[in-house]
Amino acid sequence: MRPADVLRFAAGSATGYPLRTFLMVLAMSIGVAAVVMLTALGDGARRYVVNEFSSLGSNLVIVLPGRSETGGFNPANAITGTPRDLTVADAQAIARAPSVLRTAPLTIGTSEASYGGKLRDATVVGTTADYFLIRGLTVAQGRILPAGDTGLSSSVAILGAKVREELFGAEPAVGRMIRVGDRRYRIIGVMAQSGQGLGMNADEVIVLPVSAAQAMFNTNTLFRILVEAKGREAILTAKDEAAAIIKARHDNEEDVTVITQDAVLATFDRILGVLTYGVAGIAGISLAVAGILVMNVMLVAVTQRTGEIGLMKALGAPGHTIRNAFLTEAALLSAAGAVLGYLIGEGGAFALRLMFPTLPAYAPAWAVIAALGTALVTGLLFGVMPANRAARMDPVQALAKR
Amino acid sequence: MALIELSAIERVFTLGDSEVHALHALDLAIDAGEYVAIMGPSGSGKSTLLNLLGLLDHPNAGTYRLEGRDVTTLSAEEQARVRRERIGFVFQSFHLVPRLTAAENVALPMMLAGIAPAERGERVAKALADYGLTDRAGHRPDQLSGGQRQRVAIARATIMRPAMILADEPTGNLDRATGEDVMELLEGLNASGVTLIVVTHDPVLGQRARRRVMMEDGSKVEDTGAR
Ligand SMILES: Nc1ncnc2c1ncn2[C@@H]1O[C@H](COP(=O)(O)OP(=O)(O)O)[C@@H](O)[C@H]1O
Ligand SMILES: [Mg+2]
Numbered sequence: 001m002r003p004a005d006v007l008r009f010a011a012g013s014a015t016g017y018p019l020r021t022f023l024m025v026l027a028m029s030i031g032v033a034a035v036v037m038l039t040a041l042g043d044g045a046r047r048y049v050v051n052e053f054s055s056l057g058s059n060l061v062i063v064l065p066g067r068s069e070t071g072g073f074n075p076a077n078a079i080t081g082t083p084r085d086l087t088v089a090d091a092q093a094i095a096r097a098p099s100v101l102r103t104a105p106l107t108i109g110t111s112e113a114s115y116g117g118k119l120r121d122a123t124v125v126g127t128t129a130d131y132f133l134i135r136g137l138t139v140a141q142g143r144i145l146p147a148g149d150t151g152l153s154s155s156v157a158i159l160g161a162k163v164r165e166e167l168f169g170a171e172p173a174v175g176r177m178i179r180v181g182d183r184r185y186r187i188i189g190v191m192a193q194s195g196q197g198l199g200m201n202a203d204e205v206i207v208l209p210v211s212a213a214q215a216m217f218n219t220n221t222l223f224r225i226l227v228e229a230k231g232r233e234a235i236l237t238a239k240d241e242a243a244a245i246i247k248a249r250h251d252n253e254e255d256v257t258v259i260t261q262d263a264v265l266a267t268f269d270r271i272l273g274v275l276t277y278g279v280a281g282i283a284g285i286s287l288a289v290a291g292i293l294v295m296n297v298m299l300v301a302v303t304q305r306t307g308e309i310g311l312m313k314a315l316g317a318p319g320h321t322i323r324n325a326f327l328t329e330a331a332l333l334s335a336a337g338a339v340l341g342y343l344i345g346e347g348g349a350f351a352l353r354l355m356f357p358t359l360p361a362y363a364p365a366w367a368v369i370a371a372l373g374t375a376l377v378t379g380l381l382f383g384v385m386p387a388n389r390a391a392r393m394d395p396v397q398a399l400a401k402r
Numbered sequence: 403m404a405l406i407e408l409s410a411i412e413r414v415f416t417l418g419d420s421e422v423h424a425l426h427a428l429d430l431a432i433d434a435g436e437y438v439a440i441m442g443p444s445g446s447g448k449s450t451l452l453n454l455l456g457l458l459d460h461p462n463a464g465t466y467r468l469e470g471r472d473v474t475t476l477s478a479e480e481q482a483r484v485r486r487e488r489i490g491f492v493f494q495s496f497h498l499v500p501r502l503t504a505a506e507n508v509a510l511p512m513m514l515a516g517i518a519p520a521e522r523g524e525r526v527a528k529a530l531a532d533y534g535l536t537d538r539a540g541h542r543p544d545q546l547s548g549g550q551r552q553r554v555a556i557a558r559a560t561i562m563r564p565a566m567i568l569a570d571e572p573t574g575n576l577d578r579a580t581g582e583d584v585m586e587l588l589e590g591l592n593a594s595g596v597t598l599i600v601v602t603h604d605p606v607l608g609q610r611a612r613r614r615v616m617m618e619d620g621s622k623v624e625d626t627g628a629r
Contacts, residue, residue: 002513311499312514313458318482396459399458
């Protein structure tokens with residue numbers, strides 16, 4: 001039998017029993033669609049987080065108070081932390097290390113900001129000019145914090161784009177006085193729109209000199225020290241130097257955790273990558289279920305077409321021709337299911353992107369290939385048994401059955 | 403040389419502990435071009451004999467020579483080839499593939515034999531014309547009358563130009579007039595040289611054959627053409 005004829009014959013058999021074909025294609029497509037959509041979700045989440053972290057700055061080393069028990073990085077620490085003695089002087093000391101380009105102390109809290117009777121809660125970030133350089137933040141109007149100035153005397157503030165808009169609307173903000181907490185600050189700059197930064201949105205902050213913020217929150221400790229290494233290769237030495245400097249300054253006690261952004265990124269990348277694989281695996285189970293359905297449906301098909309199989313044998317079809325016809329049919333149905341499922345999955349991922357525009361919900365190539373491949377292989381694998389049953393059928397008995 | 407030579411054929415079916423001797427010590431020789439009616443009461447082994455002749459079934463003992471060749475020892479693949487090229491079947495219940503049109507049903511043996519579509523089309527068109535089915539070419543079996551269905555089946559049985567046609571009660575599902583038409587078709591084929599072996603329990607139909615083989619309990623009890 002010619003390959004083209006096998007294909008046409010199998011396609012004819014498949015379309016000859018529409019309900020059976022529909023069920024099989026449906027089962028297969030649900031499995032494939034599940035894999036495509038769920039991996040798009042998982043991988044989208046991974047890419048989202050990785051992007052957010054990358055936007056924190058490059059060649060970044062972060063010093064946080066408190067010793068991490070395991071020595072590794074605990075993602076919870078990246079956002080919350082236990083206050084320990086980490087001071088502005090520590091930050092300045094680290095800045096003098098050979099591999100370190102600059103450092104920025106960071107203290108964070110919330111306070112109330114008001115201007116002209118308008119009131120809103122804002123995240124107050126106390127830091128220095130280097131913070132802007134490390135994070136690559138720019139101002140849309142005015143200027144950044146004056147360099148080297150950490151003194152109480154300078155009561156200046158820089159507003160996030162959204163804070164400015166809500167408090168000032170169309171009015172110019174630079175040069176005006178704004179009340180934050182119970183003190184007044186002169187606005188010297190407004191930040192350019194930045195979108196998100198993980199854990200805090202740079203558009204919704206008010207940046208103050210670090211000592212002003214510390215005074216406002218009545219504390220001497222810092223939330224973080226951001227350290228920028230002199231280059232990519234200097235990151236690890238900068239990390240060790242920072243740890244050593246703090247240890248020396250803290251009576252030889254290792255009471256801080258120093259992490260590199262690469263480690264943070266790698267950790268998130270790994271966690272979310274594993275999550276994506278897990279989700280893909282769970283969705284893959286539905287493909288296996290689909291395979292079993294394929295087998296049952298094909299077994300029904302073989303029973304349904306017993307007379308036809310007997311006839312084919314009487315007309316001189318050898319066993320392998322009959323097996324090929326049924327295998328081809330199973331493969332065609334799985335392929336149709338796989339293609340349909342892929343389209344549904346991509347449609348679902350598209351819908352996800354519409355619903356959550358910030359989430360890059362694209363199914364990774366490996367997942368798409370794995371889903372399509374698994375669908376075809378399962379279809380064929382589970383088609384073998386029914387096809388063999390058809391091929392081995394006794395022609396006399398098959399013909400007798402009507 | 404005889405087309406078909408059966409000697410000492412045994413066919414035993416085992417049902418539970420009981421054995422049914424469907425064929426017992428059967429010798430039969432049929433020459434090319436003969437017209438043989440196999441007759442006898444129900445259960446006498448007629449269909450079993452025809453299935454053996456058509457290589458759909460195997461004897462438990464004895465030899466079957468077809469065109470001088472011992473076919474009982476052939477591999478399944480080679481037997482399929484013999485069926486494809488030398489044997490045409492006509493069944494009581496037609497056995498047309500319901501989803502295929504008349505033309506596609508007739509073309510089926512050629513498709514299985516790997517004949518090119520262009521040649522298939524030509525031969526099918528000619529066969530349909532020969533059997534007066536040209537205007538039914540695109541109809542499915544359920545759109546055809548019984549007589550038309552059996553004519554499609556005969557066209558299919560002859561499309562590979564076999565040496566013999568094996569027909570098991572070919573008129574069993576047809577009324578008498580239609581049945582006679584079908585028999586005339588088959589007899590016309592025989593007149594053109596094809597060996598025709600028809601199983602029937604209808605004495606009237608049996609009388610039409612030049613040679614009659616009477617079966618009873620798996621054995622030949624009468625053979626008008628025995629040499
Ligand atoms: N597959 C089978 N299993 C068991 N017994 C069978 C089988 N096929 C035929 N027989 C028995 O063999 C005998 C001959 O059957 P068959 O050749 O069909 O008779 P006929 O066609 O003359 O009516 C019957 O007794 C029948 O019951
Ligand atoms: Mg019978």
